[in-house]
Amino acid sequence: MAGLMQDRPLSLPHVFHRAEMLFADKEIVTATASGERRSTYGECFERVRRLAAALDRLDVPAEARVGTFCSNTQTHLELYFAVPCSGRVLHTINIRLFPDQLAFVVADAQDDVVFVDRALLPALWQVADRMPSVRHIVVIDDGSNEAVPDDPRVVDYETLLAGGPPRSGRFVIDDENSAAALCYTSGTTGDPKGVLYSHRSTVLHSLTSLAADVLAIGERDRVQPVVPMFHVNAWGLPYTAVLAGANLILPGTQTAPGELLAQIERHRVTISAGVPTIWMGALPLLHEHDLSSLRMVLCGGAAVPQSLSEGWRAAIGLPITQAWGMTETSPICTVGVLRSADNELDDEERARLRATQGRPVPLFDLRLVNPETGAEQPWDGVSAGELQAAGPWIASGYLNGSGADAFTDDGWLRTGDIATVDPRGYLNLVDRTKDLVKSGGEWISSVTLENHIMGHPAVAEAAVVAKPDPRWSERPVAFVVPRDDARLTTDDVLAHLRPLVPKWWLPDEVHFVDALPKTGTGKFAKRVLRARLDAIVPEGST
Ligand code: ADP
Numbered sequence: 001m002a003g004l005m006q007d008r009p010l011s012l013p014h015v016f017h018r019a020e021m022l023f024a025d026k027e028i029v030t031a032t033a034s035g036e037r038r039s040t041y042g043e044c045f046e047r048v049r050r051l052a053a054a055l056d057r058l059d060v061p062a063e064a065r066v067g068t069f070c071s072n073t074q075t076h077l078e079l080y081f082a083v084p085c086s087g088r089v090l091h092t093i094n095i096r097l098f099p100d101q102l103a104f105v106v107a108d109a110q111d112d113v114v115f116v117d118r119a120l121l122p123a124l125w126q127v128a129d130r131m132p133s134v135r136h137i138v139v140i141d142d143g144s145n146e147a148v149p150d151d152p153r154v155v156d157y158e159t160l161l162a163g164g165p166p167r168s169g170r171f172v173i174d175d176e177n178s179a180a181a182l183c184y185t186s187g188t189t190g191d192p193k194g195v196l197y198s199h200r201s202t203v204l205h206s207l208t209s210l211a212a213d214v215l216a217i218g219e220r221d222r223v224q225p226v227v228p229m230f231h232v233n234a235w236g237l238p239y240t241a242v243l244a245g246a247n248l249i250l251p252g253t254q255t256a257p258g259e260l261l262a263q264i265e266r267h268r269v270t271i272s273a274g275v276p277t278i279w280m281g282a283l284p285l286l287h288e289h290d291l292s293s294l295r296m297v298l299c300g301g302a303a304v305p306q307s308l309s310e311g312w313r314a315a316i317g318l319p320i321t322q323a324w325g326m327t328e329t330s331p332i333c334t335v336g337v338l339r340s341a342d343n344e345l346d347d348e349e350r351a352r353l354r355a356t357q358g359r360p361v362p363l364f365d366l367r368l369v370n371p372e373t374g375a376e377q378p379w380d381g382v383s384a385g386e387l388q389a390a391g392p393w394i395a396s397g398y399l400n401g402s403g404a405d406a407f408t409d410d411g412w413l414r415t416g417d418i419a420t421v422d423p424r425g426y427l428n429l430v431d432r433t434k435d436l437v438k439s440g441g442e443w444i445s446s447v448t449l450e451n452h453i454m455g456h457p458a459v460a461e462a463a464v465v466a467k468p469d470p471r472w473s474e475r476p477v478a479f480v481v482p483r484d485d486a487r488l489t490t491d492d493v494l495a496h497l498r499p500l501v502p503k504w505w506l507p508d509e510v511h512f513v514d515a516l517p518k519t520g521t522g523k524f525a526k527r528v529l530r531a532r533l534d535a536i537v538p539e540g541s542t
Contacts, residue, residue, distance in 0.1 A: 009176035011199035013085045015206070015243050017170055020045045023219070023245035030074045031254035031263055034143055039074055041242070049166035051082035057164055058136055058155075060112050062087040065182060067106060067114035067134070069093045069124050072229045072250045075140050075157065079115055080229070080238050084180035084199065085171035091182040092230040095120050096520035097192075103130040105184045105192055108400060113137075115157065119144035119253060128153075142252075176200035182399065183232055185327045186521050194399030195327050202239055204363065205330040205393040209240040213337050214361050215271065215296065221246035222267055222293070226260055226274035227301070231521050232331040235273055235300070235323075257282035261289040273298035275522040279320060280308055280461065286315040296321050300331070302523045303429060303447045306355035307455040313351075324357035324427060328406070328413055330393035333366070334358040334427045355451065359425040364391040367412070368421060371433070381422030384430050384443070388412040418443070435526055437466040437476045444476050444505050446526075449497070453478060456496045458486035463516050463524040464507060467533050478507040479529055481516055488512065 019026075024042030060066060066083045068090065070076040083090040091109045093102070106114070106127070113136045116124045121139060128137070128151070139148055140157040148154060180199045184192035209215045217223060223241040225234040225248075233239065241248050249267045251260060261282055264272060270293055279299055297312060300323040313319040325331025336358030342350060360366055368377035368385030377385035390412045397407065406414050418430045430436070430445045437444040446464040453462035461481040466474040482488045490510040497506055517525040 009173060009199065010203040011173035011176050012081065012180055012202060012239070013171035013173055015203065015239060016045065016048065016081050016085050019242045019245060023242075026219075026245055027247040028074050028077065028250065029248070029263075029267055030072075030250045031252045031259065032143055033253060037074060041245075044074055044078060045081070046166060047078050047161060048082045048085070049168070050161040050164075051078050052086040052167040052171070053164055054160045055082065055086055055088060055113075056167070058113060058160075060088055063089060063179065064112040065089045065091045065109045067091045067093050067109065067111035068230070069095055069114055069116040069120050070140065070229065071095070071117055071120070071142075071252050072225055072234065073117070073140075073142070073252050074250060075115075075117075075142075076229050077238055077242075077248070077250070080233075081242075084202075085173070086167070087173065087178075089179045089182050089196070092233065094184065094186065094230045094520045095123060095228070099126045099130075101192060103127040105194070106131045106134065108184075108192075108194060109182055115140060117142045117144075118146050118148065121146050121148065125149060173199050176203075181233060183230070183327055186519055186523075191402070193403045195395050196399050197233070197330060197393075201330060201393040202233075202236070203243075205236050205332065206240040206243045208361050208363055208393075209236055209332060210244055211362060214332070214335050215240070215298065217241060217244045217246055217271065219245040221270045222249055223247065224249040224251065224260070224263060224267075224269040224272040226251055226255065226272055226278055228521070231301075232325070232327050235298070235325070235331055237273060258285055258288075261285055261291065264291055264294060265289045268293035270294060271296040271298065275299065275301040276304050276308060277302075277461075277518065277522045279304075279312065283308065283311050283315070286312065291316050291318075294318055298323055300324055300357075301521060303357075303451060304355065305451040305454040306351055307451070309354050310351050319351070319354050322354060322356070322358055324429065326415060328395040328415075329389055329391075332361060333364045333389060333391070333394075334360050339424065353426060356422075357419075357427040357429050359427070364389070364394075366390075366421070366427070368419060371418075377420075379421040379423055379425070381420055381426075381428070384418050384420050386433065387415045387417045387419040387427070387429075389415055435465070437464070438474050439469070439472045439476070439504065441473075442504075446476065449476060449478065449501065449505060449507065450524075452497055452500045453480060453493060456488075456493065458483050458488050458492070460484075461516050461524075463526060463529055465526050465529045465533065467508065467530075469508075475508040476505065477509045477511070477533060479511050479513050479516060481513055 026041045030037040110133045115138045137153045138155045181197045225237040299320045304322040309320040322336040324334045377383040416433045420428045449464040460483040467477045469475040517528040
């Protein structure tokens with residue numbers, strides 16, 4: 001028997017029109033090199049309507065991909081709504097891609113138009129001749145003085161908006177499963193793959209983020225997405241904030257740790273979100289700012305060392321909240337909001353729980369599967385398996401049919417992460433399949449080793465990779481960045497690790513470096529480190 005409820009599409013136009021009616025006075029602040037731009041939802045949404053009309057005038061067809069090559073700014077937010085609400089697909093391009101990858105994703109997406117911040121124009125222009133699908137390059141004047149080439153494809157954003165009346169009436173998307181946005185995986189394992197979010201998946205992901213035991217974002221919040229708007233839609237925060245009617249504090253190009261903390265202080269930010277390297281960089285500066293407005297510092301994309309979260313708790317009384325997700329999962333799937341029963345645990349045990357990836361959010365299903373036998377693993381906190389994901393905001397495939405082996409026969413996403421889950425549902429990521437160190441037939445978790453090494457007070461950052469070994473097949477090798485001028489030896493690092501891990505986990509080599517290579521999304525670039533290992537001649541050999 002069918003239920004008798006209205007079948008209305010879950011689509012971004014609802015989010016837009018609701019906010020337009022209810023939250024016109026809410027603030028959007030964008031930090032700029034020369035100060036800041038302050039605006040309201042009302043002013044921004046008028047520009048969204050102008051932009052939607054401008055896309056019509058440019059003859060951008062329905063379902064066409066509209067690329068953005070932009071920082072976290074109000075203009076980017078205008079694109080976030082005008083493009084999908086008018087039936088096109090927003091393709092947020094990673095501004096740190098190498099030219100070959102950039103040309104690849106624009107071609108794979110078949111972008112029709114690309115919008116670019118003037119400050120970022122030189123990076124995009126490097127491949128301007130390798131983007132045959134792109135008819136227009138719309139330059140957003142962000143106050144920078146980068147030269148704008150004299151080229152028939154180039155259009156000025158403000159001129160475009162001023163070129164006609166705004167779109168009136170309501171935006172309509174009939175099919176909630178139609179594509180709203182496109183984001184590419186960062187391509188650590190080959191060519192980047194396109195993940196195509198639907199209106200429905202975006203709305204459900206945003207709605208879940210509002211839930212009290214997820215991010216609890218409400219109208220009273222002031223949200224600062226530090227995670228780039230090209231990285232999984234800044235973890236959905238722009239859409240979530242607008243659904244809630246929260247103020248948005250957008251860091252633009254002002255993303256150095258001191259600048260971010262100054263924005264938090266000035267605008268009384270309540271929730272901020274970024275990858276661990278950002279919050280690690282901010283740690284030594286926390287005492288210089290009044291950060292009492294913060295109620296949540298969200299962190300994910302890579303493991304959050306316990307020492308980092310506890311460092312924040314010691315400095316400002318607020319630990320970091322960890323979340324897990326991927327480009328393919330929109331991304332939020334688990335969040336480290338502790339259970340009420342965990343209030344009874346001591347500080348150390350609670351800190352340990354916060355170093356897990358947290359518990360599954362509503363509507364998201366996970367399972368652990370033994371990669372060799374295919375058997376589902378129990379949630380006993382010990383049995384490790386590949387993490388597989390299912391839910392209404394999890395990808396069912398990639399654009400243009402690539403990467404089909406990432407999906408199981410029964411439609412689950414194979415994440416490539418190895419994890420355990422304890423009986424309370426806390427997910428603990430052991431490693432990524434390709435980063436695990438397989439030594440003598442057993443696994444060594446590079447993530448656990450890194451977290452322990454970063455717990456040493458004289459260590460700023462550490463990454464562990466596998467080195468081929470004739471006897472054990474692989475052995476762990478650590479790259480360590482000492483804090484400031486700290487003098488640190490291999491013996492110091494090993495002595496620190498000895499009480500914390502089994503003896504056979506101890507790295508065979510420790511290399512001290514000034515900095516670790518990072519990927520475009522701020523993670524340790526382990527592929528680069530592995531390649532570097534090949535070039536290193538061990539001490540004592542000639
Ligand atoms: P890429 O897969 O190219 O690195 P994503 O940004 O989609 O790009 O990364 C998703 C991966 O990041 C996950 O599969 C996982 O390995 C890692 N990750 C995300 N969040 C966490 C976390 N809280 N702890 C550990 N690893 C994480």
